Every structure is written in structure tokens, then in C-alpha cells.
Amino acid sequence: MNNWNFDIDEENIAWLHVGMQDSSANILSREMLEELDHQLLSISQHNPVGLVMLSDKKSGFIAGADVKAFAGMTDRHEAEQLIHHAHEILDHLQKLPFPSVALIHGFCLGGGLELALACSYRIASDDADVRIGFPETRLGIFPGFAGTVRSTALIGHLNALQLMLTNRNLNGRQAKKIGLVDEVVPTRQFKSAARYLIHNRPHRRRPPLLQRVAGVSLIRSGITAWLKHQVNKKVSIDHYPAPNALLDHWNTSAGNPQQMALSEQQEVARLLTGETAQNLIRVFLLQNRLKAQKGDPGFKPSHVHVVGGGLMGGDIAAWCSLKGFSVTLQDQSPEMLSRATGRAQQLFSKLLRDKLKVRDAMDRLIPDHLARGVPRADVVIEAIYEDAGAKQALYQQLEPRMKSDAVLATNTSSIPLERLAEKLQDPGRLVGLHFFNPVAKMPLLEIVTMAGTDAAVIERALAFSKRISKLPLLVKSSPGFLVNRVLLPYLMEAMQLHKEGVPAAVIDKAATQFGMPMGPIELADTVGLDICKSVAEKMGDTLSIEVPEELIHMVDSGKLGRKSGEGFYRYEKGKAVKQETSQPVDQMLADRLIGRLLNEAVATLSEGVVEDVDAVDAGIIFGTGFAPFRGGPMHYIKHYGRENMLEKLQQLEQQYGERFKPDSGWV
Ligand code: NAI
Numbered sequence: 217m218n219n220w221n222f223d224i225d226e227e228n229i230a231w232l233h234v235g236m237q238d239s240s241a242n243i244l245s246r247e248m249l250e251e252l253d254h255q256l257l258s259i260s261q262h263n264p265v266g267l268v269m270l271s272d273k274k275s276g277f278i279a280g281a282d283v284k285a286f287a288g289m290t291d292r293h294e295a296e297q298l299i300h301h302a303h304e305i306l307d308h309l310q311k312l313p314f315p316s317v318a319l320i321h322g323f324c325l326g327g328g329l330e331l332a333l334a335c336s337y338r339i340a341s342d343d344a345d346v347r348i349g350f351p352e353t354r355l356g357i358f359p360g361f362a363g364t365v366r367s368t369a370l371i372g373h374l375n376a377l378q379l380m381l382t383n384r385n386l387n388g389r390q391a392k393k394i395g396l397v398d399e400v401v402p403t404r405q406f407k408s409a410a411r412y413l414i415h416n417r418p419h420r421r422r423p424p425l426l427q428r429v430a431g432v433s434l435i436r437s438g439i440t441a442w443l444k445h446q447v448n449k450k451v452s453i454d455h456y457p458a459p460n461a462l463l464d465h466w467n468t469s470a471g472n473p474q475q476m477a478l479s480e481q482q483e484v485a486r487l488l489t490g491e492t493a494q495n496l497i498r499v500f501l502l503q504n505r506l507k508a509q510k511g512d513p514g515f516k517p518s519h520v521h522v523v524g525g526g527l528m529g530g531d532i533a534a535w536c537s538l539k540g541f542s543v544t545l546q547d548q549s550p551e552m553l554s555r556a557t558g559r560a561q562q563l564f565s566k567l568l569r570d571k572l573k574v575r576d577a578m579d580r581l582i583p584d585h586l587a588r589g590v591p592r593a594d595v596v597i598e599a600i601y602e603d604a605g606a607k608q609a610l611y612q613q614l615e616p617r618m619k620s621d622a623v624l625a626t627n628t629s630s631i632p633l634e635r636l637a638e639k640l641q642d643p644g645r646l647v648g649l650h651f652f653n654p655v656a657k658m659p660l661l662e663i664v665t666m667a668g669t670d671a672a673v674i675e676r677a678l679a680f681s682k683r684i685s686k687l688p689l690l691v692k693s694s695p696g697f698l699v700n701r702v703l704l705p706y707l708m709e710a711m712q713l714h715k716e717g718v719p720a721a722v723i724d725k726a727a728t729q730f731g732m733p734m735g736p737i738e739l740a741d742t743v744g745l746d747i748c749k750s751v752a753e754k755m756g757d758t759l760s761i762e763v764p765e766e767l768i769h770m771v772d773s774g775k776l777g778r779k780s781g782e783g784f785y786r787y788e789k790g791k792a793v794k795q796e797t798s799q800p801v802d803q804m805l806a807d808r809l810i811g812r813l814l815n816e817a818v819a820t821l822s823e824g825v826v827e828d829v830d831a832v833d834a835g836i837i838f839g840t841g842f843a844p845f846r847g848g849p850m851h852y853i854k855h856y857g858r859e860n861m862l863e864k865l866q867q868l869e870q871q872y873g874e875r876f877k878p879d880s881g882w883v
Pocket of ligand 1: 524525526527528529547548549552599600601602603610627628630651653743747
């Protein structure tokens with residue numbers, strides 16, 4: 217209790233503060249909602265002229281419903297009851313005999329927005345960090361605390377559907393434009409703006425005519441069909457049922473608020489207890505688990521020095537600058553430095569938009585041919601050629617010039633840390649920070665450690681990962697670590713299928729039908745066939761993988777994939793030219809591709825590359841995009857049945873050979 221506290225001022229206005237205990241953000245758990253209900257009752261007994269709801273948390277108003285409580289929920293009836301109860305409480309808020317105002321700063325998402333919608337008025341701060349939106353369909357559900365009913369009534373049908381289907385977050389001004397909030401003011405004027413609304417009770421604006429007409433029953437089915445068509449171009453309805461369920465719910469019940477509220481409760485309960493939502497909730501919690509590794513709170517890095525301004529080093533340097541670090545970028549070739557800063561400029565323009573911010577980010581990124589940045593760096597990241605001797609020689613130059621507590625990190629993707637640390641005076645200070653390409657898009661950062669890695673260094677690496685907004689995954693120094701290790705057999709199987717004559721587009725379709733974001737052939741082209749070849753060569757011995765001849769031949773003839781304009785596919789304006797096929801794809805293709813990936817995932821776990829099952833799933837989902845709605849490879853094995861999967865691998869082994877031999881970890 218004591219998550220909500222109110223006082224009544226001299227104007228007889230009740231100020232209800234929400235500050236969830238032991239949490240950095242306010243979350244609408246069942247207890248929070250019930251406590252709110254009690255508070256509303258107490259406040260009513262004072263007969264105030266109005267109620268203002270505001271958050272004491274720096275992070276924002278309310279970040280959403282309690283997703284953790286939804287995990288493992290399989291009883292539809294229980295879910296419906298829970299949702300129904302939330303509806304009742306928010307109805308109490310809406311029906312108070314005096315006006316209510318929500319003051320919104322920072323996050324106001326999902327259930328938090330639904331609560332704000334039950335107030336008579338909403339005022340948002342004009343700060344840039346305001347985020348108002350409905351992220352629910354990303355979790356495989358849709359707004360369930362009467363959000364579909366109140367949002368469509370307030371801002372109109374098309375606006376509300378768009379908000380719910382796209383999960384777009386709005387800042388204060390954008391929210392005001394569509395009528396989601398009534399006022400946008402600087403935070404310092406919050407209280408006077410709230411007082412004004414309570415004393416003057418202005419009429420609420422009705423949604424524009426077009427928005428209202430869209431809700432007319434005769435028109436709704438046409439809009440539903442059109443929106444489904446749009447949505448289904450982007451996601452498969454078999455994999456992600458929530459958007460279509462939301463549209464069906466709207467189509468059948470909009471126009472009748474009571475019926476709509478009831479349908480919302482039933483439909484959200486159905487989705488919530490279904491397999492997809494439960495798996496997506498799992499992914500959300502896995503992400504939180506990675507985020508929760510905050511590392512050393514005392515480590516406050518401000519300067520990063522990157523050595524190697526090629527593809528990876530250049531992009532790592534740009535990313536760090538984007539995240540506010542001062543960065544020096546060293547390369548033996550001045551030309552590489554100018555290319556890297558050119559790419560950085562493009563990235564900043566795309567992500568920051570504001571010219572002044574782009575200029576500041578460019579100012580923070582300093583080409584440093586003479587390595588002057590080393591002595592003041594808190595983190596030194598090496599991203600030069602994948603050559604152990606060259607890396608060792610470089611460390612010998614760097615180490616004596618570095619601050620004693622600075623982190624020395626390598627972006628190597630295949631060389632064991634033990635080898636790289638051999639010539640260091642203090643081998644325990646080396647850690648791997650394995651970024652993925654493209655750095656700005658891939659959320660995962662593998663933090664590679666070996667037996668001798670200093671615990672304090674790992675803590676600092678974790679803190680640094682947090683500062684650059686990456687999801688850290690601790691992995692043991694071993695060939696390919698986690699992500700490349702499981703990806704390689706999957707890619708090699710795709711190339712084997714290609715060699716057997718299966719067209720590239722068919723192989724890719726088999727994988728995307730399983731739920732991968734991109735097929736393995738297009739992925740190989742995107743990563744670069746030269747990189748695939750080099751990784752396959754380096755890991756080949758350990759994983760008993762032979763580099764496919766076709767791959768060697770393509771690289772030799774300059775066909776490197778997307779970057780050279782041709783690989784397995786030809787590329788026009790950066791897009792693969794595919795001969796799409798409408799023929800059904802043989803299930804065996806997906807079995808072979810995914811079978812090898814799963815087998816390798818089991819091997820990494822049994823070898824202790826990562827800590828546990830959840831770490832395997834988190835790494836593979838965030839490092840490869842593995843079908844999130846399946847909850848991760850290990851979770852998929854559990855769902856499919858371990859025995860059944862093992863049997864399938866044994867059949868594949870008999871049919872296709874040794875490479876499918878189940879790892880000893882299955883037993
Ligand atoms: P790259 O060939 O694009 O760039 C390497 C850069 O290092 C070149 O600009 C070169 O001039 C510079 N360089 C080499 N020796 C140097 C030295 N002694 N001092 C200063 N500069 C030096 O290579 P890329 O692809 O950026 O890879 C770099 C590292 O990142 C490698 O260890 C690689 O395994 C790893 N990596 C690569 C990924 C990829 O997708 N390319 C993904 C993740 C890791």
C-alpha cells in the first residue's frame with residue numbers, strides 16, 4: 217500500500233500522487249488498481265471540486281500494465297475476470313461526480329494511457345521525452361482496460377486504430393493534434409493548467425466528422441478489410457493474430473460502448489491466454505532480464521576510443537557518439553576515417569533529424585590518426601582486422617598508455633580471448649564487446665569473458681552496455697560465442713539446399729514461413745558472403761563444417777552479396793530480385809534449417825557458453841531475430857516436445873548424414 221497518496225488543497229482540489237514503491241516506474245498491477253479504487257472512494261468522501269492525478273516518478277506517468285502478472289496465464293476465465301475488474305475501477309474514475317485531470321510526463325503507455333483516458337482531461341508536458349501510446353499488439357494482445365472504447369470515442373476511429381495497430385508513441389504535441397490530450401504545457405505550468413481545467417470545465421472537442429463517420433456500421437466492414445490487407449502485408453496473421461482480432465472486435469462492436477467493452481474483455485482474455493501472447497510476453501521479460509544487468513554503478517565512462525575505422529569500428533564509434541560519448545576514432549588509413557565520418561553523418565541525420573543535434577554528435581566524433589585519445593579513454597574498443605597477431609601487437613601499444621581502470625575491449629567475432637590476452641601485462645582486463653552488424657539496428661551486445669577476466673571489468677562492461685542502450689548477454693569465450701555459433705550451421709544448411717537445386721527464394725520462404733524475419737540466403741547476402749566465408753573458415757574445424765564450394769567461388773568472383781550488388785540474389789536499388797513462388801514449400805526445408813539451429817543451441821547450453829535456457833533464447837532472439845512469437849529456440853523445443861524433436865533430428869541424421877547428429881546435450 218501507499219503507492220497512491222492524496223492531499224486536498226485550499227481550493228478544494230484533490231491531488232492524487234502515484235509513486236509505486238520499490239520501482240523506478242509506475243506499473244498498473246492489480247494491487248495498484250485496487251489501491252486506486254480505495255483512494256477514489258476516500259477522495260469522493262471529501263467532496264472536492266476536482267481531482268488531479270500526477271506521478272512522482274522521474275520516468276513518467278505510468279509505463280503500462282503489469283506484464284509480469286500476465287506471464288503463464290492460461291485460464292481464460294481468470295483473465296477475463298481480471299480485465300473486467302480493471303474496467304470496473306476505471307469506470308469508477310470516469311464516473312466521479314467532479315472533473316479529473318491526468319498530468320502526463322515521460323511514459324504514458326498501455327494501461328497507463330487507458331487510465332488517463334478515463335479522466336475527464338489530460339495535460340501533457342512539452343518535454344521531448346514524453347511517450348504516449350498503445351504498445352499492446354507487440355505483446356500479442358490489444359488494449360484491454362477499455363482502451364479501445366475510450367480512444368475511439370475520444371480521438372475518432374481511424375486515429376485510434378492507427379495508434380493501436382502501429383504502436384506508435386506520440387509526444388505531447390502530436391497527442392494534442394489528434395485530441396488525445398487537451399493541453400500541452402511546460403511541466404512547471406502543470407498545476408496551474410490543471411486548476412484552470414477544473415475550474416472552467418471546457419467542453420471536450422468532438423473528433424472530426426471523417427473520424428466519426430468511419431465508425432458507422434455500414435462503412436466499418438470496408439475499413440476493416442482494407443486495414444487487414446495493409447497489416448497483413450507486414451505481418452503474418454498466423455504468427456501474429458492480435459491486429460486482425462482488434463479489427464474484428466472493432467468491426468463487430470464499435471458504436472455500442474457497452475457491447476464494445478464486453479467484447480474487449482472477452483477478446484483480450486482469449487488472446488492473452490493464447491500461445492502467441494504468452495510467447496511474446498516471454499520475449500518482453502527476457503528483454504527486461506538483459507536490461508536488468510546494470511553493472512558497476514560507480515563506473516561513469518565519458519570518453520571512448522575506437523581503433524579500426526572499418527565497417528564495424530566506424531559504426532561503433534558513431535553509435536557511441538550518438539549516445540552522448542566523446543569518441544576518438546583511430547585507423548591506420550585516413551581514408552577509412554573519412555569514410556566512417558561520412559557514414560556517421562548519414563546515421564545522425566536519419567536518427568536525430570535536428571541539425572544542431574547532428575552537429576553536436578559530429579563534433580563529439582573525432583578522427584584520431586595519432587591515437588591521442590587513448591590516455592583519456594574510459595573504454596578502448598579494438599575493431600581491426602580479424603588477425604590475432606595484429607590485435608596482440610596493437611594491445612602492446614595501447615596498454616601502457618591506457619588509464620589503469622579503463623576497459624580494454626575487442627570486437628573479435630572468432631578469436632578466443634585467451635589467445636588475444638596472451639601478451640598483455642594484465643590479461644584479466646581484456647573483455648569482448650561483440651557488436652552485430654548493422655550496429656545501429658541490432659540490439660544485442662555479447663559480452664565475452666574467459667576464466668581469467670577480472671570481475672570488475674565485466675561489471676564495467678555491463679555498465680557501458682547500458683549507457684549505449686544495448687542488451688548485454690554474457691557469453692563464454694568459445695568459437696562463435698552464442699549467436700554466430702547457432703547461425704552458422706543454419707546458413708550452411710541453406711547453402712547445402714541451394715547446392716541440391718532448391719531455389720534461393722524457396723529456401724528463404726521456408727524460413728520466413730517458420731517466422732524468421734529474413735530467410736537465410738538473403739541474410740547471408742546481407743551480412744556479406746566474404747564475412748560468411750571467413751567465419752565459416754575460422755569456426756569450420758570446431759563445428760566440423762566445410763566451407764561450401766559455391767560460397768568460395770562466389771567470393772572469388774567478387775559476388776559478395778548485397779554490398780556488391782550480387783550474391784545468391786541480384787540487388788536492384790538495394791532490394792533482392794526474387795522469383796517469388798506461390799507453390800507450397802516442403803516442410804522438410806524448414807525442418808532441416810531450424811533443426812540445425814536448434815541442435816547447435818542445445819550444444820551451446822550444454823557447453824556452458826551462456827548461463828541458462830533463458831539466456832540462450834534471449835541471445836538468439838535479439839541477436840538473430842529468431843521468430844519472437846515462438847518464444848525462443850529452447851522454448852520452441854519445449855513446446856514441440858523434447859523427445860519429438862530429438863526423434864526428428866535422428867531421422868534427419870539417417871536421411872542426410874552426420875551433421876544432424878543430436879548433440880550430447882539432448883540427453
Ligand atoms: P574492416 O576490414 O572493415 O575494418 C578493419 C579496419 O581496421 C580497417 O579500416 C583497417 O584500416 C583498420 N586497421 C587494421 N589494422 C589496424 C591497426 N593496427 N591500427 C589501426 N587500424 C587498423 O573490418 P570489420 O568488418 O569492421 O571487422 C573488424 C572487427 O570486427 C573484426 O575483428 C571482425 O571479426 C569483427 N566483427 C565484424 C563483423 C562484421 O559483420 N563485419 C561483425 C562483428 C564483429
